[in-house]
Amino acid sequence: MALNVKLEAFEGPLDLLLHLIEKNQINIYDIPISELTDQYLSYLEGLEELDINLASEFLLMAATLLSIKSRMLLPSIKSNEVQQEECAVIDEEDPRSELVERLIEYKKYKKIAMILKEKEEYESRIFKRKPEDLSFLYDDLCLPEVSFDDLISIFTDIIRKKDMRENVNAKTILKEPFPLFKRIEQVYDIVVNMKKVNFKDFFSRSATKSELIITFLAILELIKLNKVKVFQDQPFGDITIVLREEA
Amino acid sequence: MEKERVKGILEGILFAAGDPVFLDDLANALEISKEEILDIINDMKQEYNSTNRGIMISEVGRKIRLTTKPDVYPYIEKLFKPQIRSQLSRAALETLAIIMFKQPITKAEIESIRGVNVEKTLNSLLEKNLICEVGRMETPGRPILYGTTQYCLEYFGLSSIEELANLKLNEQGD
DSSP states (O other), X not given: OOOOOOGGGSSSXXXXXXXXXXXXXXXXXXXXXXXXXXXXXXXHHTOSSOOHHHHHHHHHHHHXXXXXXXXXXXXXXXXXXXXXXXXXXXXXXXXXXXXXHHHHHHHHHHHHHHHHHHHHHHHTTSOBOOOOOOGGGSOTTOOOBOOHHHHHHHHHHHHHHSOOOSOOOXXXXXXXXXXXXXXXXXXXXXXXXHSEEEGGGGSOTTOOHHHHHHHHHHHHHHHHTTSEEEEESSTTOOEEEEEOOOO | OOHHHHHXXXXXXXXXXXSOEEHHXXXXXXXXXXXXXXXXXXXXXXXXXXXXXXXXXXXXXXXXXXXXXXXXXXXXXXXXXXXXXXXOOHHHHHXXXXXXXXXXXXXXXXXXXXXXXXXXXXXXXXXXXXXXXXEEOSSTTOOEEEEEOHHHHHHHTOSOHHHHHHHHHHHHHO
């Protein structure tokens, strides 16, 4: 084979098979499996170094091809009845049919991918404006959303600032002083009443470490349940908790 | 409200917003029905279509946006030398194509169609906010189900996935 094709140029074994099928102008519904397998294998042999991750997928397909080839060599039980037709039409017994289906399905998505590429190129030639900064029109509640990382970093901040009075005794297992579900209710009630609460206000200086943690968990839980929303007006700034309106 | 007045307001809103604006939000702000807005938007599209305009209106997902026309690009390029936006790899495009039409879909299902591992591709698509996790399949292992995002439609300038399906059918006719 004079043609030097790198494996990386193909998006997987199905892509390589489709390439071979198109190159040899094979009817996809009647693949000469022996010929195709030979060509496929010779591509693999042409590889000097094998990236094992990449190659394993190609090798799996090689094994599939060989398995189909060997199954086709075996005499089929029905062969006497359909001998005249020479199996030109794929019946359900055809060992190739599963591969053909996969190839056709893959080909479909390959085509869509090409349309997407055209769309992407078209989009890269049009320009959108940067959104106008309209934040001054709102009150101070229009703030960017806060990520969990921000919440965690502020929480660590509070823990660190606080003088830990608790005596650290690893052997003592305390009964949970404050059940989480109760704290969730409390925190929610506070947010409902105050409408807008500073994240730091939930963590009073006198609280113990486990209380702080329970409170933090309660806030996370309320966010997860979509009961409250958190905002932060600037990086490292204060985080505000507000009630999420019912959708 | 007078139709021509609505056109002016829509134009102003879209200019100020920059980002695509939800049709529902436009309807709320102008206090007229979505159908009326769409009707007027279609009128505006045609007006912008004439060659003496350099901007156009298009729909992406359920949003409306105001952008430059692609035929202005060569001149913008000459003047501002914009950075070439990085484009998606073929692997990413193929994976995205599968997710678009098969969503919600698991990683294993995508892999069985593409015949290759898609772990890395999925991560980069997630990072680019083109796809997101939409839930879990209730089978052993509870695999993550993926779907495309609204931003994905904006990225490709598609009004809907159906639009893409129609494009595909047209191409097959060729």
